[in-house]
Amino acid sequence: MDPRIAYREADARGATSLRLVVLLYEQIIQDLRQASRAIDHNNVESRTNRINHALDVICLLQATLNLERGGQVAQNLLQFYDALRANLCNAQMEASKEILERQITDVLAVREAWEQVERVEGASPVSRVIQ
Numbered sequence: 001m002d003p004r005i006a007y008r009e010a011d012a013r014g015a016t017s018l019r020l021v022v023l024l025y026e027q028i029i030q031d032l033r034q035a036s037r038a039i040d041h042n043n044v045e046s047r048t049n050r051i052n053h054a055l056d057v058i059c060l061l062q063a064t065l066n067l068e069r070g071g072q073v074a075q076n077l078l079q080f081y082d083a084l085r086a087n088l089c090n091a092q093m094e095a096s097k098e099i100l101e102r103q104i105t106d107v108l109a110v111r112e113a114w115e116q117v118e119r120v121e122g123a124s125p126v127s128r129v130i131q
Contacts, residue, residue: 025110
């Protein structure tokens, strides 16, 4: 088994919902970096698979939003996910490494915010934003 996969599986077992959100963001980042490399190698199949996987993860994150209890934070995340999905569709259609790089930067920033919440607040505030 790939050591990275084993590490991630071990990290996910018993993780809080907040930690799982961070891991999903890390998966999106990994998918988009692989899609970017696929563009470098003109590998359409790999690019498509990685972007599609990132889109699946985004849909999962979006489905867990609790819009009633999450307030403005949940609304902002909903808009972020919608924009991210649209931009990834454009990146796929245009085979644009530049669009992918901008999305990676944005996802990294949001992941860092979730990590900060995880460090400072723990899981309690997140229960209002995610189910």
